[in-house]
Amino acid sequence: MSQHLVVEATQLVKRFNDLEAVKGVDFSVEQGESFGFLGPNGAGKTSTMRMISAVSQPTSGSLRILGLDPATHGPEIRGRLGVVPQEDTLELELSVRQNLEMFGRYFDLPRAVLRERATELLEFTQLAERGDDRVDDLSGGMKRRLTIARALINKPELLILDEPTTGLDPQARHLLWERLYRLKREGVTLIITTHYMDEAEQLCDRLVVMDHGTIVAAGPPRELIERHSTREVVELRFSTDSHEELHGRLNPFAQRVEILPDRILLYVDQGDDTLRAIHAANITPTSALVRRSSLEDVFLSLTGRTLVD
């Protein structure tokens, strides 16, 4: 096995009774990279993350984390990971600092070390002023940052974040992303699940797109977009509901046409040219927008569905 692989999964399967949540996926994560799992709810991302966290055991397939087998070295692996779960799981009755220091004891770190690290991490997550406040009184964004600080208390080599910004307002999201960039610069390997395509594009060097428990595409965000979509997308909205009829008329203008309930997407190389041609053909949408292709389009092209519905 390569020295630089932090996670190596081959034909990984997770089954719960009759439900096969993960259906034989292969992927590997290199040291220092930030790796994403993109997919809608129920795609198998969380089940995969729980296996990578060395919490739940794979039903079959092989999995190495930090070069170790989670079936035999679970505690040792978990001692070197940081996990930011979907829910914050903080002790609301206790102070910000107590949450950090108490959690650090799970890793058997001496009190003096914990006190020092808690101070550093509160600084890092911009919570230094709030150290003595009860967690219950923090905003959603602050709780999220505290959860990240808590996951860093053992100086993990690999930080696993499950939907890190779900439910946060845009400002809180950007602050959190900025902190994650800094961790990445410091050499921490990041694994992130998200159903936000912009988050995946912003944060991930490489990602896999998951759907129904399988990986439907893998690669760097830009490359996936180039491979599975056109350069630009024209989004059209019409006052009529008969999108099917429009489909036929719009087809000649684009490499691919997607009909969504509220809009029609035309996949093209030059959006402005296409828009002019459509207007010249006397097709009049109520609104039109030209944008660059995104991971959302990749997902749509691969699965025929949108990520967030």
Next chain:
Amino acid sequence: MHPRLGWPRWRRSWWYHATYYAQTWRGSVASTVLFPIFYLAALGVGVGHLVTAHTGLVQGQTYLHFIAPSLLATAAMQLGEGESLWPVLAAVKWIRSYHAAAATPLEPADIFVGKLTWVASRAFATGAVYTVIIALFGALTSWWSVTLPLLSALIAVAFSAPLVAFAARSQTDGAFAMIYRFGFVPMFLFSATFYPVSAYPGYLRPLVQLVPLYHGVALSRTAAFGQGSLGATSLHVLYLAAMALVGILWGRHTLQRRLVD
């Protein structure tokens, strides 16, 4: 830096529970000290006055002496219950602090052992406070009373282990109020707590003797007065130990399923 060895993982979970309690204990300490005083004053001294006037001694003890050990047993049961139903459901479902712990080097079994040893520690300390208060009321007559804190820990764990197991597999707290109303309240009232089992008609006595708290109460009386046969005493201890053991085996299973699978 590598974690030090030699600090068993379950002790980290014990420490977490203890630290949490140290931050939030203020409410419970007043009740730990005041409740037994109120109880002994009202029932032991007050009702005891009537009992003495009408009946004289109960099983060779004054009424105060008779009910004081059952107070300790009942408090241990309540502590075991109070630590185990809602707090555990919160830890596996609402706050998910056990899930957070399961993402660290701790295994579900470490979390469970940490919880039970914490319950035992807290019950031991509470039992010691009760023993002192009961002694101040002059209601201890044997040196065996020094084992009362230990018995308190045994009783608390006997109730706690199966209740943790049950809470760990619950999705809602719907059943908890029922357990309290139809389990604990009747047990508190009818486990020969306030009167000897001989007050029941003969056919009911075996039924009462099946109730877990009955054994806790009987055991505490044995220690307080230093009387009781070896056979009966062993039976009480075995009953409670078996209950704890069943709870531990069941809880290992339910916590493992809830946290890991």
